[in-house]
Amino acid sequence: xxxxxxxxxxxxxxxxxxxxxxxxxxxxxxxxxxxxxxxxxxxxxxxxxxxxxxxxxxxxxxxxxxxxxxxxxxxxxxxxxxxxxxxxxxxxxxxxxxxxxxxxxxxxxxxxxxxxxxxxxxxxxxxxxxxxxxxxxxxxxxxxxxxxxxxxxxxxxxxxxxxxxxxxxxxxxxxxxxxxxxxxxxxxxxxxxxxxxxxxxxxxxxxxxxxxxxxxxxxxxxxxxxxxxxxxxxxxxxxxxxxxxxxxxxxxxxxxxxxxxxxxxxxxxxxxxxxxxxxxxxxxxxxxxxxxxxxxxxxxxxxxxxxxxxxxxxxxxxxxxxxxxxxxxxxxxxxxxxxxxxxxxxxxxxxxxxxxxxxxxxxxxxxxxxxxxxxxxxxxxxxxxxxxxxxxxxxxxxxxxxxxxxxxxxxxxxxxxxxxxxxxxxxxxxxxxxxxxxxxxxxxxxxxxxxxxxxxxxxxxxxxxxxxxxxxxxxxxxxxxxxxxxxxxxxxxxxxxxxxxxxxxxxxxxxxxxxxxxxxxxxxxxxxxxxxxxxxxxxxxxxxxxxxxxxxxxxxxxxxxxxxxxxxxxxxxxxxxxxxxxxxxxxxxxxxxxxxxxxxxxxxxxxxxxxxxxxxxxxxxxxxxxxxxxxxxxxxxxxxxxxxxxxxxxxxxxxxxxxxxxxxxxxxxxxxxxxxxxxxxxxxxxxxxxxxxxxxxxxxxxxxxxxxxxxxxxxxxxxxxxxxxxxxxxxxxxxxxxxxxxxxxxxxxxxxxxxxxxxxxxxxxxxxxxxxxxxxxxxxxxxxxxxxxxxxxxxxxxxxxxxxxxxxxxxxxxxxxxxxxxxxxx
Numbered sequence: 001x002x003x004x005x006x007x008x009x010x011x012x013x014x015x016x017x018x019x020x021x022x023x024x025x026x027x028x029x030x031x032x033x034x035x036x037x038x039x040x041x042x043x044x045x046x047x048x049x050x051x052x053x054x055x056x057x058x059x060x061x062x063x064x065x066x067x068x069x070x071x072x073x074x075x076x077x078x079x080x081x082x083x084x085x086x087x088x089x090x091x092x093x094x095x096x097x098x099x100x101x102x103x104x105x106x107x108x109x110x111x112x113x114x115x116x117x118x119x120x121x122x123x124x125x126x127x128x129x130x131x132x133x134x135x136x137x138x139x140x141x142x143x144x145x146x147x148x149x150x151x152x153x154x155x156x157x158x159x160x161x162x163x164x165x166x167x168x169x170x171x172x173x174x175x176x177x178x179x180x181x182x183x184x185x186x187x188x189x190x191x192x193x194x195x196x197x198x199x200x201x202x203x204x205x206x207x208x209x210x211x212x213x214x215x216x217x218x219x220x221x222x223x224x225x226x227x228x229x230x231x232x233x234x235x236x237x238x239x240x241x242x243x244x245x246x247x248x249x250x251x252x253x254x255x256x257x258x259x260x261x262x263x264x265x266x267x268x269x270x271x272x273x274x275x276x277x278x279x280x281x282x283x284x285x286x287x288x289x290x291x292x293x294x295x296x297x298x299x300x301x302x303x304x305x306x307x308x309x310x311x312x313x314x315x316x317x318x319x320x321x322x323x324x325x326x327x328x329x330x331x332x333x334x335x336x337x338x339x340x341x342x343x344x345x346x347x348x349x350x351x352x353x354x355x356x357x358x359x360x361x362x363x364x365x366x367x368x369x370x371x372x373x374x375x376x377x378x379x380x381x382x383x384x385x386x387x388x389x390x391x392x393x394x395x396x397x398x399x400x401x402x403x404x405x406x407x408x409x410x411x412x413x414x415x416x417x418x419x420x421x422x423x424x425x426x427x428x429x430x431x432x433x434x435x436x437x438x439x440x441x442x443x444x445x446x447x448x449x450x451x452x453x454x455x456x457x458x459x460x461x462x463x464x465x466x467x468x469x470x471x472x473x474x475x476x477x478x479x480x481x482x483x484x485x486x487x488x489x490x491x492x493x494x495x496x497x498x499x500x501x502x503x504x505x506x507x508x509x510x511x512x513x514x515x516x517x518x519x520x521x522x523x524x525x526x527x528x529x530x531x532x533x534x535x536x537x538x539x540x541x542x543x544x545x546x547x548x549x550x551x552x553x554x555x556x557x558x559x560x561x562x563x564x565x566x567x568x569x570x571x572x573x574x575x576x577x578x579x580x581x582x583x584x585x586x587x588x589x590x591x592x593x594x595x596x597x598x599x600x601x602x603x604x605x606x607x608x609x610x611x612x613x614x615x616x617x618x619x620x621x622x623x624x625x626x627x628x629x630x631x632x633x634x635x636x637x638x639x640x641x642x643x644x645x646x647x648x649x650x651x652x653x654x655x656x657x658x659x660x661x662x663x664x665x666x667x668x669x670x671x672x673x674x675x676x677x678x679x680x681x682x683x684x685x686x687x688x689x690x691x692x693x694x695x696x697x698x699x700x701x702x703x704x705x706x707x708x709x710x711x712x713x714x715x716x717x718x719x720x721x722x723x724x725x726x727x728x729x730x731x732x733x734x735x736x737x738x739x740x741x742x743x744x745x746x747x748x749x750x751x752x753x754x755x756x757x758x759x760x761x762x763x764x765x766x767x768x769x770x771x772x773x774x775x776x777x778x779x780x781x782x783x784x785x786x787x788x789x790x791x792x793x794x795x796x797x798x799x800x801x802x803x804x805x806x807x808x809x810x811x812x813x814x815x816x817x818x819x820x821x822x823x824x825x826x
Contacts (some may be wrong), residue, residue: 014476014512018504019492019820024473028078036474039078040067046082050354059347066344069337070316072474074465076126077313077352089356090311091465092128092176092297093363094304095119097156099135099230109135109306112156116163118360119177123167125359128176130304132209132294133157137230138186138251149233152187154194157201162638164203176298180276182209183259186226186251192263195272198665199638205298205809207274207589208263215277215583217256224256264576267592271809274300274591275579281588286440286557287370287459289432299813300589301465301561302374307366311356312374313349314467315341316475317383317403318509324386325531327517331387333399335406342375342407343414349373350418350457371425374463374558375411377403378471381479381537382510390533391484392544397551400482404555411461412443416450424455433459439557464552464560468813468822478509482552482562484537485510486810489524492820506820510534542566542578542592550585559588563810566594593809626666626675628709634679639664641680642763646755648730650748657695659683659752661759678760679706683752698749702756715753723747730754 028039044067048060072078073089080087095118098109105111110118119129137143139152157179164177179201181191192208194200217224227248232241241251267273281293281303291305302310320338323329353371358364380400381391389396430452434440440451464482471478479485488511493503507524514530515522522529537545545564553560564578575594582590641662648655662680667673681699698718705714727744730751745751797807797814807816807823814823 014509014516017477017506017512019472019506020474020476023469023822027075027469028473030079030083037068040064042082043067043073043078046355047348047351050351062344063348066341066348069341070319070475071341071345071348072314072316072470073348073352074310074312074314074467075470078470078474080126081352081355086357087126088122088359089352090127090309090363092130092299092302092310093122094130094132094295094297094302094306094308095122096306097131097133097135099137105135107135112136112159116160118362119160120163120167122359122363123164125357127309127359128178128298130178130180130295130297131160132180132182133191134180134182134185134209134294138226138228139190140186140233140236140251141228141230142233149235150230152190153181153185154187154190157194157204161201161203165638177204178296178298178300179204179206180209180295181206182278182294183211183214184225184227186228188226188259189262192266192273195270196266197636199635199640202638205274205300206272207276207296207300207591209276209278209294210583212277212279214256214260215580218260219580222256223253224259225250226252226254260576264572264579268572268575268594269596271591271593274589275582276300276303276589277583277587280583280586281559283437284439284557284588286433286438287427288438289429289435290427291370296559296589299466299561300591301376301463301559303559303588304372305366307360307362308370308372309363309367310374310463310465311349311352311367311372312376312463312465313345313352314376314378314465314470314481315345315407316379316471316478317377318379318386318475318478321383321386325514325518326388333383333387333403335402338403339406339410342410343417345375346373346411346414346458346461347418349375350415350422369425369427370459371457372460373458374465375407375461376464376481377407378467378481379475379478379509380482381484382508385485385510385533386513388531388533390535391548392535392540397548400548401551401555404552408462408555408557409444409447412440412447412456413450415457415461416447416454418457419455422457424457425459427459428455430455442554460557462556463558464556464562466561466813468815472822476509476512477506480810480813482548482560483810484535484540486537486565486815488527488530488534488536490820537565538567542570542574543581546578546581546585546587546590549582549587549590553585553587562591564590564592565808565810566592568595570594591809595808625709626668627677627711629666630709631664631666631677631679631707634707635664639680640676642759644755644759646730646752648728648748648751650728651726655748657683657752659755659759661756661763663763676763677706678711678756678763679703681706681756694749698752715757718753719745719750721747721749723749731758 024036024039025034030042033039033042041064044060044064047063048056051059073081074091076087076091077089081089095115096109097115098105098107098111100111102111102113104114115131122129133153133156136153136156137150139150141150143150160177160179181188185191188208191206195206214224227244227250229248232249232251236251241249243249263273263275276296278294282288285291285293285303293303293305296303297310304310315338320334322332322334324331350371350373353367353373358367380403384391384396384399387399389399433456434448434451440448443451467481471480485508487508489505489507491503492506493501511524511534519529527534542564545562549560549562566575575592578592579590639662641660644659644661646657646659660682661678663676664679665674666677668675681702683695683699702711702714705711723746727746728748728751729742729744731743731754745754807814809815815821
């Protein structure tokens with residue numbers, strides 16, 4: 001029903017959503033904390049602890065008030081500040097990788113395995129890492145020390161990927177990584193196409209570092225040289241390699257448009273690589289006089305030099321809207337309150353640099369010399385809704401630009417004031433900092449004059465990052481970062497720690513507020529009743545997404561993390577034009593996501609061509625069964641696997657064995673998705689005192705049976721094997737009265753076969769079903785979910801929460817379009 005409009009400009013307090021409480025407690029509450037207020041108190045106290053003793057109480061109060069006002073820290077700050085965990089408060093870093101195996105290379109960069117050690121330590125302490133692998137000599141280059149040929153950067157990226165998958169970060173946060181390779185590196189084609197192999201580089205986002213010269217070569221139809229300073233080996237020389245006047249070796253020359261088309265096809269089908277416009281990043285950099293930037297953090301909003309860090313803190317924009325939706329007056333954004341909040345946030349983030357634990361001394365030294373921070377915002381899409389402005393129209397972009405400009409000016413002024421009190425960053429040089437073309441050179445004249453006179457505390461101050469779980473926990477599921485809302489509501493299916501499932505509704509903040517203030521009859525099943533300024537990410541054109549980045553980027557001294565989601569049927573030529581538009585608009589990079597069946601991690605990179613068959617012949621052919629078709633050979637690269645501890649009892653007492661099963665995603669019968677299929681079995685020997693060669697033999701035979709399509713028959717036969725030492729107890733079964741009793745098997749072999757069946761059935765239960773009808777598995781009934789309530793399901797990677805192949809990259813975060821799970825945000 002329509003509500004009577006109140007006259008107050010204040011926004012009513014909405015009851016917390018279950019999603020917000022769940023994420024808050026799971027990711028941010030420590031010890032006995034159970035509320036956002038308690039988290040805020042801990043964080044404010046920690047950030048004020050580095051102030052002068054006589055000022056600590058005052059700044060703790062101000063920081064606490066600012067947190068309540070909406071100026072929060074990024075995930076690491078909210079999670080670890082004020083705790084006894086030796087974890088960094090910095091979300092991400094960029095770290096160098098040199099052209100040497102160990103030690104340092106000829107230019108002083110850490111060798112590959114030293115860089116790997118540094119990355120492992122950083123991720124163990126909670127930070128994600130970005131790298132530029134371009135210094136590593138290409139495949140086929142000559143290695144004088146060993147008289148051998150180099151294997152190239154892509155092979156070493158495999159090592160970094162595996163390391164990341166085994167290093168669990170502080171607070172159980174898996175490390176995120178960004179791998180960058182320059183467009184002129186001789187191995188760039190392998191780099192571009194690497195992720196076409198299922199399972200390869202699962203722990204990496206990848207981006208190509210593109211130069212203006214290359215983009216001009218594409219536009220003009222010119223050639224492009226792939227070069228490196230390392231001398232090629234004999235085979236490459238024989239194929240026509242030559243040395244340029246600048247001393248670099250040209251390994252290959254090819255048409256620029258051919259290389260660009262390879263990038264675009266991979267990005268169109270596989271959502272990677274992203275694109276970084278390196279010259280724009282370099283020219284705009286306030287510190288181009290003393291540093292070089294070749295990579296970004298994992299989500300792309302922070303181009304950084306070696307050992308640079310992301311010290312981030314978004315401000316929730318929805319908190320500064322007055323008279324939302326025109327309730328009680330003209331909707332307006334409170335710029336004065338916003339600018340005051342930005343000023344306090346600058347000091348808070350500057351203090352983070354002194355409070356945090358640094359995984360590496362090089363990171364501490366880099367930060368101390370430049371004091372980079374990143375004030376940002378979240379909830380832009382919701383804010384524009386509340387101001388009754390459409391995100392995809394000129395008036396919405398104009399408001400976003402006004403907010404960006406106000407944030408820029410307030411942040412830079414606050415940093416100048418902080419320099420007067422605490423001193424400018426040590427590497428500050430006024431002439432270099434304000435040189436023509438830098439971001440700072442475009443500041444207002446009075447502000448530039450103040451910088452020349454007093455210096456500035458922080459070299460960089462602004463960054464628009466993804467805010468996935470922080471927005472859920474502290475902003476009532478406001479739209480993420482710079483993004484519009486993805487959907488107005490959906491059903492969240494959550495797997496609990498005890499194995500049970502819970503389900504609840506998750507609603508967008510602006511949608512909830514509209515229901516509360518204006519019309520409580522509107523539902524997510526009938527979003528057509530919403531005003532036209534409620535426009536979601538999938539309801540606008542790709543060009544409008546890019547246009548919003550173009551409107552805000554001039555006011556951000558680092559960069560913006562944004563994913564342009566486009567429909568599956570988006571034309572390829574139009575898709576390529578998005579990247580040209582982004583370059584011409586002066587953006588620093590672009591990432592897109594187009595849902596398609598390939599992203600479901602299919603068996604074949606390129607689907608086999610379907611041959612037309614006569615109707616009679618087609619009817620006679622057996623139907624394709626994804627679980628029983630023959631797999632000729634194991635595909636290269638890593639595959640998802642499950643390790644299971646099996647405990648059972650024999651006449652000799654309790655026994656334990658470890659079973660490892662590897663799964664391969666294969667196309668479903670209708671070709672519209674994928675299902676996981678077990679294809680390899682391992683059981684490490686030496687787990688008990690007697691010889692277990694029968695285990696090795698059995699696991700090999702099971703693997704052959706799995707690939708041959710008769711795994712169910714093989715396991716069934718194994719369960720019939722008897723043993724002269726008596727029965728084996730493993731598992732339980734449920735009687736008619738509901739009680740559970742032990743299950744006995746005729747042998748160890750039979751018990752292991754039963755365990756394998758259970759493992760596979762449990763893995764497949766939530767998705768496509770199983771070959772096995774295991775009666776002790778809990779039964780589940782499909783949950784009734786309104787089609788209108790759920791977001792549009794997109795093909796993607798497997799979701800760790802619900803099991804659907806619907807995990808996409810949205811707003812820089814892993815996001816399941818089936819159940820709403822939010823994973824790593826880098």
